[in-house]
Amino acid sequence: MKNRHQEFQEDFYIPIALDTNNITSLSPFLVPQDHLGGSGIFMAMTAFMFFLFVCGTAINVLTIVCTIQYKKLRSHLNYILVNLAVANLLVSSIGSFTAFVSFLKRYFIFGTAGCKIEGFTSTLGGMVSLWSLAVVAFERWLVICKPVGNFSFKGTHAIIGCALTWFCALLASVPPLFGWSRYIPEGLQCSCGPDWYTTNNKYNNESYVMFLFCFCFGFPLSVIIFCYGQLLFTLKSAAKAQADSASTQKAEREVTKMVVVMVFGFLVCWMPYASFALWVVFNRGQPFDLRLATIPSCLCKASTVYNPVIYVFMNKQFRSCMMKLIFCGKSPFGDDEDTSTSSQVTQVSSVGPEK
Template identity: 75%
Template sequence: MRANRDMELPEDFWIPIPLDTNNITSLSPFLVPQDHLAGSGTFYAMAAFMLFIFVVGTFINALTVACTAQNKKLRSHLNYILVNLAIANLLVSCVGSFTAFCTFASRYFIFGPLACKIEGFMVTLGGMVSLWSLAVIAFERWLVICKPLGNFVFKPDHALACCAFTWVFSLIASAPPLFGWSRYIPEGLQCSCGPDWYTTNNKYNNESYVMFLFGFCFAVPLTTIIFCYTQLLITLKLAAKAQAESASTQKAEREVTRMVVVMVVGFLVCWLPYASFALWIVNHRGQPFDLRFASIPSVFSKASAVYNPVIYVLLNKQFRSCMMKMLGMGGGVDEESNNISKENS
């Protein structure tokens, strides 16, 4: 864009690359297809991927909630947290992925500025709840297996309190852009909405909000997850060493080690691209970048609605057995009933 672009700061959007026009409003992502940012094939490919995330993510997470509602055996403290994760994933897939499918297919944000703010807020809220639920799961496993509080018993009431915490804290973290601390605007290829990482307008104080999200909504949960799972692995390795001749103990230690690695990698795949991109933007103001690549972090975070339940739910024998029974593919709940107390003790 020409030099006077710096004087034009639209209230509802900001395209952070040079454009050959004096009137940025003429290229508004709420009014016209954004073909000046990428080819039609890119938009349609993103639309297809978002449709996949919407269909698969909605199906898996809705099935998780339905299985828990139907089977009393699934109503344990850990599974309450998994259901909380599923509800957050449903919010992301139904609001974020479906909206993104429609807008990518249209090649611009067809629903308007107000819907952009709503979508950005709802997806951020669901993403934060999902993120903090992963930290709570790690914390619960640490309390139950490592017993740092001695004889303290983690009960369903404690799990429900933790679930409430994830929603309250996530609401606190996602609401500020609605009230002037940053703002929700189209991001990447301008077909999905999120917090404003781009501009330095003092009116919105975007940089401080980005640092707040990075610190309290990424670094703290990641630290919690790494600490809890590290302690879990240490405890299991000590148990395996004490029972060096026990094949079952050694097998359990190997299985848990693999699962911990998968869980940590899954968390990083979900959120590291988004957090890294936001920090890069804050520290490289004014530097050009390809908006096609800028859309990737948002896509990865929305895709968590699929691979989170795969890691945390489908690898859970209780849920897997109940889901297969509900889908008419088996009746293994009774077969797995002996494992229930083991998995949640």
């Protein structure tokens, strides 16, 4: 019968530079990972994960509560923002909290089962969040650019969009639970994610990484760039046709800024993780610092904070309701805050040149 140490050898990765005859002496499930960094690094990561846990949970809970509290927020176009908040809440309440406790202890104290749970939930929530950003872009392209004419976006379409994000996320996050790749500690070994370090043919990690890159990064990014590119083109056409309209010019500037921030936020969140994973896959045998994997992992978890800021707080209607909820019904904004940027853009595009 395998003893406890032997069982753990199948569930973590030790780079060649740190290999020893007694590999379990470095197990992230058994001992503090002091060989990977000093106490200052672990304390800094503990503080950062605590910040993500508290702020990420608070912001996303506030988004959900606001939608329940204010009927005017329960529009079809806002369903996907609530869906994004639910996904972010899953990551912050489980992924960030687990990482916070583990960084505090300097090793993953929840064991192999906890690693699989944390890795799965963080990947699931992250993928739902990622696909939600693509669906938001697609929705705005349909409503504002009108590629299929006067398309009427209904509740059924919003529900289908939300369901699609969870379906695609499950396709990406379930396989490691059944042998296509696996969930193991990553970076400083205090949080878990898919195994893209090893070349063990038993898990086919390379094919899984390529699947994630193409299906869960390349395709959504293409959708986002195409849809927002078309959106900007439509707005510029409308602004050119109404050069004397100050409101049209203002709407174009606001939406241009919003689109740039959205695309930039997506790239900051996912580009480092995708690039690092691909580099490791295509440079097998090349030495790399395992601790560097902590950086892209943290950026992904940080999206639970800055995604709501971009997608919710830049929506004037959501922002106004949040301020009213926080300040007990007294919004610090004026009445014009009830009109969202998306509504302004829709009005501008609707009077643009006919196609």
